[in-house]
Amino acid sequence: MERREEARVITIQALRVPRPATVPSPSATPAWSRDLLVFLAFITPNVVTLCVFSYWPMLRNLWLSFTYWDMIAPEPLWIGLDNWIEVLTSATFWTVLRNTLVFTVGSVGITIMIALGLSLLLNQKRRGRNFVRAAMFAPAILPGSAIALVWTFLLAPYYGLISQGATALGMPMTRWQNDPYWAMPTVILVIIWKSTGYDAVIFLAGLQGIPRELYEAARVDGANAWQRFVNVTVPGLSPVAFFLTVTSILSSFQAFDVIRVMTGGGPVYATTTLIYQVYSEAFVGFNAGRAATYATILFGLMLAITVVQIRMVEKRVTYE
């Protein structure tokens, strides 16, 4: 099925593009080489930038993972697989990996659910809708470190608004950011607060892109609200949901600012995610080799997740 589709696309394109040979060439240069030059002129800047700023550092990063380097010594020292063996056999690595998964599933999953709910609400004609939309989006444009500071204030033991509220409700005084059980949920909560608005706006755009006729047709067919949601809204939103899942998972793997400011990865390793571990190995422990090992693992994981998402999940996405 897919194959045939592909073949059709190619045929159509082949028909559309006029054969270069039919255009008389004014110069001596053969047409194909002119095309090649144009092609190169367009892609070179991009490829060069990518090579210099992405691929080369990536290779260098991989190489560093086989070395010991304190970032001051003139040359890193080749130590073979030592870093890899040490990282993969350490309890820390597995704790950090588990934290990363909890953080990602928690923040992405809950954010997308809330965002979907919010967008459905905001898609209805209600008073004050525009204000709520704007207010909801505001956290998305604030810098993470500023948000983290404000929340640290709200959560501060004794005088923070949330702590006072919790105490007033009879809850014991908790040091949210310094408690091994509460630190992770607290950070996740802040991330959700920060990213829900953005996701909701994207969902909203998706909702408005679903043709009204589909709803009308469903209504005519006697579908109730739930059936309309399941059979029209959900498939209609699936490209948007897919896009949000991919980008949110990638960005949650890279979430750093909020963790850095609120908990510093602690207490102990309670909020240390892979990216935070890369940072602390490199810029707290000055062990560039081990940091590079963690970075490579992080990269591999993200690559794998994205490939899986694109291969498996996208098949279920309904593009119009």
Place this chain on the structure above:
Amino acid sequence: MNLRTRRGALSAAGLLGTGIALAACGGDTASGGAAAPAASSGPVKLVYWGAFAANLGKAQEEVVKQFNDSQKTVTVEHQFQGSYEELANKLTAALQAKQAPDMAVLSDVWWYKFYLNKAIQPLDDLMKAEKVDTKDYIESLFNEYVQGGKSYALPFARSTPLFYYNKDAYKKAGLPDRAPKTWDEFVKDFAPKLKGAIDPKQFVFANGGYSAWIFQGVIWQFGGAYSDKDFKMTIGEPKGVQAGEFYRDSIKAGWAQSVKNDTDEFKQMNAVNIINSTGSLVGILDAAKGKFEVGTGFLPEGPAGFGCPTGGAGVAILSGLAKEKQQAAMQYIAFATSPKVQAVWSQQTGYMPVRKAAIESKEMQDFIKTNPNFKTALDQLPKTKFQDSARVFVPNGDQILAKGLERILVNQEAPSTVFKEVADTLTKEAEPVIKARKALGA
């Protein structure tokens, strides 16, 4: 289909970027950068990286300003870089980028790393040329920076841990107006009485801050040590574990809490006892003014007696400066550590004067008479010791120990297992240092 592959390629490209963006994280290096080479006519311009904030920062600015006003040949530009850790972090990056400052404040746990990498230079010839009276420095503090017979920094903001207590709470609990003499006295007598007297929201003791520095004293008080001089890690031995048990029990028994910032908790009257640096003294006194009375005392003794480390920071000159700049930098350091400046600096911060003449000066003596809290640190100083190699010489040793302590205090893990693991990690991390020391012939 086209769309699909393009998106695939794009996301893959995006991914590639992320693994690496990390490497660039350290990129926000020396924002002012090194000063331009001085014109032969004008004053020599020096960049000096500092690590002091709030009232300490103000006092540091004042020292630099006084120096600049005192002569016309050298101008020092002070640049605040954050905590000791942040400064060391930025300095590492700046050295890679060849954008290092001319002088930097380096704490007890950082200067050695830069020494091993030859990033800081010996000061002996410069001190001689500047006619620095090296004999007037407090020997123990001066000698901490001596390696292979040469000085690599001069003590500037030096401190020891101090026992702080809230006098009002002590009065309320019917306790004598003094710090506990021993931990035993504190746990059996002081803590229960305080607990009964203070507000239920308050707590008796707070752990936080540079925990591995504070615990350095505690482990000595229990007869243990982090390591010996030659990097044999001894923290996992029975006496170290015993000290760890004591720490863990402090939380279990409910008289101590593990917090992010113990000085803040003390200032806000949440905690009524802390152990923190003498360098926090003025900040604490200022915050407590009009709210409560602050008392200070020696660290309590443990089963093995007294134990208290030195700490704080010195100033070093970065390697590779022009001769003229080296001497100019020495001129500043000599000024900042002169008896006159040290006496004022000490009164404004709580750091100990590093010069004997400063302590003996009439100004300091008069000051101590009206401010007895400043006397505690000076009296305790002769009883202090240089810290164990594991914390100050092993790269990241401080953080490794602090993580271990956090596991005990916050996660309530067993000290015997935690300290054994910490010892193993420290042993491994010490390897490059031992190698580097051999290469340097130390």
